Amino acid sequence: MNPEKDKLLEILQQPGSEKRKSVLKDFSTLFPADIAEIINRLNEKRKKIIFSCLSPELASDVLLELDEKSKFLIIEDVDDKKLISIVEEMESDDAADFIADLPKEDAKNVLNSIPAEESIEVKKLLEYPEDSAGGIMQTELVSMRETSTVREAISRVKSISTEVEDIHNVFVVNRNGKLTGILPINRLLLHPSNTPVKRLMNKDPIAVKTTVDQEEVALIFKKYDLISLPVVDIKGKLTGRILVDDIVDVLEEEASEDILTIAGTDEEELLFSHTIFKVAGFRLPWLIYSLAGGLITGSLIWIFKITLKEVISLAVFIPIIMGMGGNVGTQSSAIVVRGLATGRINISNFAKLLLKECGVGLFMGLICGSIAGLIARMWHGDPWLGIVVGFSMFLAIVVAALLGSMIPMIFHHLKIDPAIAAGPIVLAINDIVGLLIFFGLATMLLGFIH
């Protein structure tokens, strides 16, 4: 996007304060996200030097875009006075998120030093769960009484536009502060200035309560193609608004969470600022879990060791049965997890989905079972081995499709993240069931024949 950035970075890394000074002046013309990107790539000393040159306003925007590591390195050195002036520049939701991440002592300090009005709002926001509508909303907004006119609305937007960025809508409230309408700001341009806002506003506006989960909020944005969404308290009183750029972040966060949970690690790992031991800490629980699953599967094999010793060619098919069951289970569970996340699957259509999964499993089981059975028959010249391999693969695939779709749904129902089920849990259960079918059938049939 910006080849000039590389050149700037080069100059900044050269000594020679004259050149550097002029570059720092150019900095203020860059977007905060670009400045942050440059700072992220510098060494500790240079990060701090450049940051210290920024105005509080720019510093506040840049700080929000920095990676975690740079952020904490820089904050360490910023004195309280500057930190407070930076926080004052932030919007309420960003300020709350930022303060929540500070060390306790600093957080208290900042909260006590910013203006009372802002501090009260930030404290209120800090009380909502981080991933609820209340936790992601900001309190800066433009609201008007129903009785106001277009002229009044315009002068309100004018007077407030220095503090509140990104005004897309005027929210209309009745005398109790209850939200009654939304007025897109471009409509203020289209109508005579004495028109009452009540006549122009969209009635029955879409709004969410503060307690709604952020994933559900994102679905509402997506469904209704929104740019900003009012948030109301339990009585319907307007308390904040959520902007679409925060929803873009939520969507990315939730998708990362799903993918990385299925893979058996933590979304936090994506920050890349953690030590090797911290990363291992995210992943080891899943591995220990998987180790336990493997030991159960291994014990099953041990139970059937006599069959196995007699027909050693059975061992050849252990990875195949496990692999296929695991794959089918992962396919089905990923469909359910993603369907739940995007709102396309719910309790009411789940029975239909399960029926379909059953059909898909039967069909795929038939095909893969036949292929595997034929290969076993030809490779080892034993027709009974072919039957055991083919039939148990068929069964393992059907069971994997069913368990793979049911387990995440059960987790969802129990209010546990279904993505947790879709990873190592589904794999382990399918391994166990698959091998049980395989060795069970083998012992019955082959033991009987040989």
Add this chain to the structure above:
Amino acid sequence: MNPEKDKLLEILQQPGSEKRKSVLKDFSTLFPADIAEIINRLNEKRKKIIFSCLSPELASDVLLELDEKSKFLIIEDVDDKKLISIVEEMESDDAADFIADLPKEDAKNVLNSIPAEESIEVKKLLEYPEDSAGGIMQTELVSMRETSTVREAISRVKSISTEVEDIHNVFVVNRNGKLTGILPINRLLLHPSNTPVKRLMNKDPIAVKTTVDQEEVALIFKKYDLISLPVVDIKGKLTGRILVDDIVDVLEEEASEDILTIAGTDEEELLFSHTIFKVAGFRLPWLIYSLAGGLITGSLIWIFKITLKEVISLAVFIPIIMGMGGNVGTQSSAIVVRGLATGRINISNFAKLLLKECGVGLFMGLICGSIAGLIARMWHGDPWLGIVVGFSMFLAIVVAALLGSMIPMIFHHLKIDPAIAAGPIVLAINDIVGLLIFFGLATMLLGFIH
């Protein structure tokens, strides 16, 4: 969100045309997405009846929100004249997407019948790749010359606001049509009407070329917190704009694609309108691939059958070695896939990541290898078995972490979707490598000892 919807649906499913009529009238007060949700849940006949009652304007909005199955069922029955009036109501990008999905004959028909101006624009849009900036942009926008004033801009917004929805910015162009600035619409409210737009606009605006991939476009929206983004041709001439609600869809689509590709199926499956055979068609290629991988792993076991027959307890550890290698590989590859998708990993920081993965692998390998080795030692009472199991698990985990991070990156470099690598491919390769290490070590050590 809307408990009334269920009541409406109930009435619609009851006979009695009087009640139904009044309900249909109420319909027009609902949001298109809600009407679509209701229609999706009705049977074929009722879908068509309700759709036929909607005005072309509402019908066009509803059609875009319907699921694939309902959409095609309904279009089947809509006559050409109504279809054309519906398409005329759509914005250019929606019209292009809609026409692209129609049967060829119908598409030609519609393109020839809508007004020439719209038809030319839609045909142009249809030429861009579906997942490029050109493919997702719309041509409806407000643009002004640099020399215009605020007054002129306001009157332009007024005159165009019946055709163009969601005006957030006025794009400023020079006399060659080249984009030179962006003016947020609320700024029109804040300044005297004779101010030239050139003085108010943001210079050096962020814009993308028509050829940029939609995933990259989404990253730009995210990075700069945008609501709309101008699209320019190769010469910098303004040709369209992309709105954030389309980016929300892109983000969801790309995330689904990643998750489902890793799981070994196709994002298409999420539409839920496919037959069992079609779904199996998405999944079977992956399974056949996995079957082939399993056969290779099985052949390895067959090569070592003498070792295995001698020490049958080795079989017990096949699932454990495979499972752990598979899990670690999936963890590492998911991190890389997601890091690439969110723009946090690139060629320049990949070496650092690989080094870290190596460290994480070594540490996790040490812990899991020790645990597994100890268990093997205690369970089967053979210290050499403990060493074989422990050491080969250690190696398998380290290799899995490295291969798991490298393979997706290689795919990315070859311009193949890295998510393809992160699924069954990484699993199969890790299975093969893991078992090779395990049986290789076992044959060397145990063959030597026993």
